[in-house]
Amino acid sequence: MAAAKKKSPAAVSETAAALVSKMTPGTGGKRSTKRFVVVYAPGKVGKTTAASNLRAKWIVSDPNALPTLQALGRLPHPDDIYEVTSLAGARKVASEMLKVCEEHGGAGLGCEAVVVDSITQQLDWHQEDVAQQTSQRFLGDNQKNNGWQLFNAEFGLLIDDLVRLAQYVHVVALCHANPKADPGKGQWAGISLNPKMAERLGRSCNWLLYMTSRDMSASEGAKVAKDDPYVSVLDGRADTNGDPTKRYTERILHTVPVDGGWHASAAGKNLKAEEVPDLVTLLEKEGLL
DSSP states (O other): OOOOOOOOHHHHHHTOOOOOOSSOOOOOOGGGSOOEEEEEESTTSSHHHHHTTSOEEEEEOOTTHHHHHHHHTOOOOGGGEEEOSSHHHHHHHHHHHHHHHHHHOGGGGOSSEEEEEOHHHHHHHHHHHHHHHTTOSSTTSOSSSOSHHHHHHHHHHHHHHHHHHTTTSEEEEEEEBOSSOOGGGOTTTTBSSOHHHHHHHHHHOSEEEEEEEEEEOHHHHHTSOTTOTTEEEEEEEEOTTSOEEEEEEEEEEESSOBTTTBOOEEOOSSOOSEEOSOHHHHHHHTTOO
């Protein structure tokens, strides 16, 4: 008699029978099908582009977000753009989204994701706002009331809003990276937020993705396949024969830590260490879209 085929851990999980119990049955977990994704990278690397194919509502504060989407030909309908100028404004939009989801489910938003572009801009503005509230030029000027406790409490509430919203729809938070990561300051040191908020954001998200971009040499570009999803190609200036040269740029979303202190983590059945710079592709690979 042939031995029974051993089921994979994933298959066992998907078909697991309920444990015998005297408890009232649970309601299941919404987060099994939704993700809170943080993408961080230096400026001008392509974070907005990586999220641009999502059918999403955008909470926008970064001045480059809408011009980038427009240049890509992926500018959302005005009804789906929520341009804010403060942390309070972002929280107001997130709170309304939560209310809709609680009353009508995630389908009530009419989108598959909410993109926040960017968390870093929100941090900069809120530091300025709290400094003014506490009569300082910059947070930390006044040793008796440096404002950091108030800042952390209020900024943390925005992160909590996004975590709750990610029960209903995918939430993507775009964030800048520090110019240099210091591994001695912990695994969140590369995220361009103050240490407490970087740690809070990092541990709250489901996927922390670090994005890199590099220009390729002409010889490297000559070996690139036409449909390589990691590489974008633009025409450069004309050569001596009047033909346009080509400029090749390779972009990668990293799902595991990268040398130099750049932390990344994304649990997934099908994700590789290096993924294409398109969140739709990653979510589809995991069966989440």
